[in-house]
Amino acid sequence: MIPELKGKVLKTHKTRAYAAYMKDLEATLGTPSAAETARVALFFGVTIARDFDVLEKMGMVLNETLMGGHEITWTRPFEPDEEVEVTVTLADVQDRGKNRIAVIESRFQTPGGEEIQRQYSTFVHLGGAGRGKTAEAAA
């Protein structure tokens, strides 16, 4: 059951790299470099649609789930207000002991298909081994 989930697209979403959000993040960080940082760390792919639907689709319970790691690579910073298409995929999922480990890939592209950024976010569902939904249920 678990291998069937790997590679499955969990969500696609169209948005913009809103300049206003860049300003918000810059203000939150409050450092001299924050404006530059906000152009690459503007999004968290898992919550791109402003919910935890991606985790819930896999049967991961939010208050039992920890973030274990995060990675972003970019070809360039986001341009303010540019259109972005996001594809969120379950890159890997496996059970280790009592826990379920999921790696979620988020790809950020222009409408023309230029890749701007890729993220890998690792989550640990404590006690989640053997739980969750089938690939069909996650569709």
Next chain:
Amino acid sequence: MKAFTIKAPAMGTEQFVRYGATVGDFNPVHYDLNFAKQLKLPAVISQGPLTFTLALDAAIAENGLDAIAGFKARITAPVFPDTALTITGDADGKVTASNGETTVLDGQLTAR
């Protein structure tokens, strides 16, 4: 990469809420003390990506955005409100964030 040590600005609950609003992370563990206590936590905790962003911001401050193509990190401990993290980076691009003796993030930069 340049070696550095930077004291990052302390993030409080207000910053957790603002960051959550920016990226769409509305998990109550970041702003609701009662919810956090139900999870046996002594206080609300920072979003992992916010800790990640603070460490990346320190690296960008020292190296410039053009010198970096990526950052990968493990989140190793929760960060509570009003904690001023110490961010260190070495010439090989290894970055750590710590709160006193506790390492909360262990990461690696990718040079462009």
